[in-house]
Amino acid sequence: MARATINDVATSAGVSTATVSRLLNGLNVSSGTADRIWKAVAELDYTPNALTRGVFAGRSSTIGVIIRDLDSPYYLELMRGIEEAATAHDSLVMFANTFSRVDREWAHVQKMDEQRVRGLILTTGPDSDARARRMAAAGTPCVIVGRAADLSPNLHSISLDNIKAGQLIGGHLLACGRSSIAVITMGNREQGILRIRGLRSVLNEHDIELPDSAVRAVEAKEEVFTAIAELLADARANGSPIDAVVCMSDLLTRHIYEALHKLGRRVPDDVGLIAVGDFDWAETLGMTVIAQPTYEMGLEAATLIVTAPQEPVRIVQEPRLIVRRSCGEE
Amino acid sequence: MARATINDVATSAGVSTATVSRLLNGLNVSSGTADRIWKAVAELDYTPNALTRGVFAGRSSTIGVIIRDLDSPYYLELMRGIEEAATAHDSLVMFANTFSRVDREWAHVQKMDEQRVRGLILTTGPDSDARARRMAAAGTPCVIVGRAADLSPNLHSISLDNIKAGQLIGGHLLACGRSSIAVITMGNREQGILRIRGLRSVLNEHDIELPDSAVRAVEAKEEVFTAIAELLADARANGSPIDAVVCMSDLLTRHIYEALHKLGRRVPDDVGLIAVGDFDWAETLGMTVIAQPTYEMGLEAATLIVTAPQEPVRIVQEPRLIVRRSCGEE
DNA sequence: TTGAAAGCGCTAACAG
């Protein structure tokens, strides 16, 4: 049951380990010797030890990914993109999920560093930026996905143009004749803040205000129903009933949709609904959304790791409006 | 930029590498020496090399996962479970996605073996079973998830009781007064076949037949619409219009739902709909489903790797019927 | 409690 080593293969083929190593790495070996070695490899079921190779190279060929919380299909697409690029470059992907716990975040970055990953992709909040920056400085390329982080050597970022996303939303809503808008966002993340800023800018151009009271930052999905109920009630009390709800986080979309239904508001007849983040059922349900090229982001992130450009790179992706039915006609 | 090694730490602290190694591994070291070593570790930003440790141990502490196609939220849950258990045991998770290409499957198993993973979890089809069995025989625990594979030493399986799932479906449909049933399944996978068998058994007990013509195996989502349209038309022509559609694969659920809507059939008024595989929107849409404990399966799979029982283990999970509205009242 | 030395499985000069 003991695994065959390169030594066993060499002995069995009657050559030195160096020759075996050379053959395995595609260097020149006479065809006779090669045959004997391959035969030995097959007989002994020899599988080279990537760990040892990594020791020698100073790093492994694995790409590390740290996910904040594997709770959204967004990550499915991102990981597919990463995996695709990694496989193309003969890399594997190692991932860790923090379950949104910041303390785990740091530990996972550390672990990835110990594994001597070829590069690290982070979808986490800014808490572990410092650690990532150290890794980057020490020579491990890092890519921060989703936020436009402060760059430094070897530290790149790929993010959505969040301002633009907000503007797209504003433009569409206006075009659909909706101007009394409520916004639901998740926590106080940078992404949401920028999207709201973009939305406001468009609204303001048309002399429409988006008062702070019309924006709710919830901490959890469970708060959505109450938030929506209050938003609708307040606006009605003010004499300007809401005619569109904007969802700034894909985690919340379903809950907003559900809340609206429970509150007896028909979409889009009574109220429009638009969300950031496309998803499978959106098509079926006719939900208008702002899509971000998630798969491509994964692809680019992994490619950045592999190509390891000297200068830090900041990639900003264009959001795309997908008009379906949930805001009515333009 | 060159990374500090254990040697650098030892030199800096004025001790031997052996002492540093001992401290790092929790063995006894006098407190004075320990202080000096920790100081050196901090100063040099020393991060132990897990690769080298793995070489020594003969294997890494990483758990490998091979996913057939990262296309379903099913995997999100599974991976969360795996990750949770792995983290609890101080392991990382390495994953590879085959994008449903069988040729990649073999290559990925090979790669995982080269990485000397602590254990391997496979969600793939039976094509790479042989390779996994070899790995298992060589001492790497393997867990096949989703299929009740033939067991051998170190090769375990975790699967759903698919027959039972089919029976649950049959029971519920009957209870809702539906007996003219159409089934859509994905390809010719074992899971689907067993589920249909379970469904038939219940139906037969009540002298109801499920003719082969009422069962369609599609190869891709795109075929769903046509399949549904034909199924409905055929049954109507036969004078026994379909009153329930069963979806045996979570990948197809949305497309069946959509096809039914496009064909003008209201759920559940005109036709009932029940699917294997729970999902977020199912709750919102009132879709009755058979849920499988995916997160728990991930948890158990990873735990099996870590505990590495000598005897092969076969875990069979109980499916659970979640009644919502899509089949009407019981 | 500590250090010297050997070695894990592999690669990379350097001769031959």
Next chain:
DNA sequence: CTGTTAGCGCTTTCAA
């Protein structure tokens, strides 16, 4: 084209 030799960074006897 091939073997010898010296490591990669770490762990683990074995003595001291």
